[in-house]
Amino acid sequence: MEIVLGGRRKARRAYGFDEVALAPGPLVIDARDVDVSWELAGRRIEVPILASALDGAVNPALAIEFSKQGGIAVLNLDGIQTRYENAEEILQSIADHEPDGVIAYIQSLYNAAPVRADLIAKRVQEIKAAGGIAAVAAAPHSAQKAAEAAIPAGADFFFIQSTVGSVHFESSVVPEFPVAEFCKNCPIPVIVGNTVGYQATMDLMEAGAAAILVGVGPGHICTSRKVLGIGVPQITATADCAAARDDYFEKTGRYVPIITDGGIRNGGDISKAIAAGADAVMLGSTIAAAQEAPAPGYSWGMATMSADLPRGTRIKVGVSGPLKEILHGPAHKDDGTMNLVGALRLSMGSLGAHNIKEMQQVEMFVAPSLPSEGKSLQRAQGVG
Numbered sequence: 145m146e147i148v149l150g151g152r153r154k155a156r157r158a159y160g161f162d163e164v165a166l167a168p169g170p171l172v173i174d175a176r177d178v179d180v181s182w183e184l185a186g187r188r189i190e191v192p193i194l195a196s197a198l199d200g201a202v203n204p205a206l207a208i209e210f211s212k213q214g215g216i217a218v219l220n221l222d223g224i225q226t227r228y229e230n231a232e233e234i235l236q237s238i239a240d241h242e243p244d245g246v247i248a249y250i251q252s253l254y255n256a257a258p259v260r261a262d263l264i265a266k267r268v269q270e271i272k273a274a275g276g277i278a279a280v281a282a283a284p285h286s287a288q289k290a291a292e293a294a295i296p297a298g299a300d301f302f303f304i305q306s307t308v309g310s311v312h313f314e315s316s317v318v319p320e321f322p323v324a325e326f327c328k329n330c331p332i333p334v335i336v337g338n339t340v341g342y343q344a345t346m347d348l349m350e351a352g353a354a355a356i357l358v359g360v361g362p363g364h365i366c367t368s369r370k371v372l373g374i375g376v377p378q379i380t381a382t383a384d385c386a387a388a389r390d391d392y393f394e395k396t397g398r399y400v401p402i403i404t405d406g407g408i409r410n411g412g413d414i415s416k417a418i419a420a421g422a423d424a425v426m427l428g429s430t431i432a433a434a435q436e437a438p439a440p441g442y443s444w445g446m447a448t449m450s451a452d453l454p455r456g457t458r459i460k461v462g463v464s465g466p467l468k469e470i471l472h473g474p475a476h477k478d479d480g481t482m483n484l485v486g487a488l489r490l491s492m493g494s495l496g497a498h499n500i501k502e503m504q505q506v507e508m509f510v511a512p513s514l515p516s517e518g519k520s521l522q523r524a525q526g527v528g
């Protein structure tokens with residue numbers, strides 16, 4: 145539906161998590177009989193949750209534990225882990241820094257030490273030696289060199305992430321990153337992002353991406369929407385990108401998963417993202433709140449370290465509990481931020497969805513009053 149803004153300018157209505165609801169149907173399934181697994185490049189993954197490549201969320205130890213819990217945690221190859229031998233000390237210093245001047249301090253740390261190929265290999269080997277899934281991420285400008293160090297060390301998946309991911313890039317200064325060539329020549333699956341639209345998603349799939357990350361600016365630690373004014377609410381973005389996935393699959397027979405990345409606060413948001421068409425979701429700040437996270441109680445965005453224009457900030461996320469309880473429970477909080485897999489299972493069962501594909505077909509309503517309807521006492525008392 146188009147809305148006239150004024151003159152000849154029109155805008156399309158878009159929807160976020162708080163504006164939609166999922167409608168139960170005639171079938172209810174025992175949550176224990178629901179299958180929440182998904183496939184990434186032919187590999188079955190038990191839990192449809194990934195940990196975002198944030199320095200405050202993922203280090204090798206957390207990646208190992210995340211694998212044990214059935215999901216995938218992505219390690220940032222442009223970050224502190226690959227710049228400093230004593231990465232944990234550096235991360236603790238960021239967590240301990242007073243709010244005033246923390247962005248400049250983060251910038252100084254990232255600019256003072258270059259990414260080292262030997263540290264990339266070492267971090268990947270640490271994950272693999274403990275039996276973990278080694279998923280790694282780099283920006284387009286550093287992807288080739290990062291891959292040359294990470295893949296021989298045993299990396300399983302390679303993520304290419306930028307504020308806006310696209311096959312097409314114009315510049316009078318730097319060359320276009322050859323997405324299709326990289327995907328073709330890379331011996332491991334390449335996941336590319338981030339995008340929010342049908343055509344950009346279709347282009348990335350045609351270039352050979354094994355999965356697509358969806359989301360521009362919705363995360364707690366990202367300031368792209370404020371700094372740049374760009375982004376699309378995640379329900380609409382996910383649905384548009386999922387439409388490209390389905391059309392591409394119909395045309396080629398190759399299924400490319402959609403991963404909703406950012407803006408997800410609780411189990412309800414995970415369920416809504418999958419209902420909108422996602423195959424899995426990526427969480428950042430929620431995982432940074434795990435006891436095992438490398439920067440206790442804090443998180444900051446990948447673009448926070450930009451010397452020219454930071455598009456992220458440091459936030460306090462607190463410590464919710466062990467990663468196992470965040471993912472699988474038991475929950476000791478009433479706000480939907482723990483036992484996320486259990487919440488997804490119960491939601492799917494309540495909606496009559498046996499698996500992720502069926503969850504993508506459940507009935508949805510535009511219902512902006514859903515989060516507040518009948519909840520005045522909860523709001524007044526600060527609970528729930």
